[in-house]
Amino acid sequence: MNSALAKHWPLDPKITFLNHGSFGSCPRTVLEFQQGLRDRLEREPVKFLVRDLEGLLDEARAALARFVGAQADNLVFTANATSGVNTIVRSLSFAPGDELLVTDHEYNACRNALDFAAGRAGATVVVVAIPFPIESAEQIVQSILGRVTPRTRLALIDHVTSPTGMVLPIARLVRELAARGVDTLVDGAHAPGMVPLDLSALGAAYYTGNCHKWLCAPKGAGFLHVRPDRRELIHPLSISHGFNSRRTDRSRFLLEFGWTGTADPTACLTVPEALRFMGGLMPGGWPEIMAQNRALALTAQKILCQTLRIGAPCPADCIGSMAAVPVPDNSPAERPAAPLFLDPLQDALWAGHGIEVPVNPWPAFPKRLLRISAQLYNSPAQYQLLADALKKNLQLL
Secondary structure: OOOHHHHHOOOOOOOEEOOOOOOOOOOHHHHHHHHHHHHHHHHOHHHHHHHHHHHHHHHHHHHHHHHHOOOHHHEEEEOOHHHHHHHHHHHOOOOOOOEEEEEOOOOHHHHHHHHHHHHHHOOEEEEEOOOOOOOOHHHHHHHHHOOOOOOEEEEEEEOEOOOOOEEOOHHHHHHHHHHOOOEEEEEEOOOEOOEOOOHHHHOOOEEEEEOOOOOOOOOOOEEEEEOHHHHHHOOOOOOOHHHHOOOOOOOHHHHHHHOOOOOOOHHHHOHHHHHHHHHOOOOOHHHHHHHHHHHHHHHHHHHHHHHHOOOOOOOHHHEOOEEEEEEOOOOHHHOOOOOOOOOHHHHHHHHHHOEEOOEEEOOOOOOEEEEEEOOOOOOHHHHHHHHHHHHHHOOOO
16 A cells, blocks of 8 residues: 555554654665764764764755755754754844744744743744635735734744645745844744755745655754854854864854764764655656655545545645645543643554554644645555545544
8 A cells, every 4th residue: 555665664564654744754775874874983983073074064064955955054954943943042132022923833842942032031922823724825924924013023934834734935925024124934844855945045044944854864864044144143052162163164153063062963964865865766856756745645635625525724835745634623521631642533543543644733622633744655545544544433424
């Protein structure tokens, strides 16, 4: 039932894995490449970490920069997009009366980072409600711009929303917010490998993304892109040796982020191999991968909407490689513990049918959404299997 390409991933064949968007799986070839780097590190740790690492990171950053349309000097590695969001909001200074804009579709961890920074400074977090289901991307733009005021200092905006799986019109939003004097921090956790990126052309003040999702790099590989005129404002979460370095051969930005303490850097160093391997799986390379995954997500959305007897909750131009659909409300007796939990329906699909797919409250308990992901190892038959399981668990006739 998996696609023919599923052989490249070490996924459990007994599980129908429809949740690549949460954590995904890393291909065997990429994991083997990472293990080779780890073996090299452990054979001579000082040589690897002190003599070789900076050059290896430069090479990896250059490969990633080419893929995301950026200048390598404006890009640094982080553990993940959540770390990238924290890095920005912990580096910037806010004051009482400042407003920080965010939508109600923002990933909970990153929303918490914004709340924390605002609370310390006495600033206010302004939450923009974006309807879902939604009829057009224009509703998203107008909802966000309608909440901008002269006190707005920063907007934290998803490129691809986590709970609802929508691709937002980020280029227009960045442009419109900049015209109003507002910097944008783009949470692009899902975007690299799902949608084409040209970060230099986008022009956002800050952009952070994951490489462990749609690029299929190992966990622990994320990045932060900072526009050159904002780089002096930004420091890593861990202040380390680079802070007082007297070197003049590279920027303070790269010096600070290049060494934040002893860690395993191999996930980030594996990014070029993930880009190479994944791009070689389809004749048309990455453009074909993105197009095929999007087509599969649209097919899945159609199958589920027909099963649930509902219309598409968002237009096709808001779909990338994920799609979310409303499912019947949870029972009040099954109220989950916040913030991390597995919905009873999610557990039932996994335990009873071997299907791994997220079911999350939206916009709040007891209402909820089921979100599917589409990666090269998935097939239309798997979404039909999910639809049949939903009929049984939701008692749909």
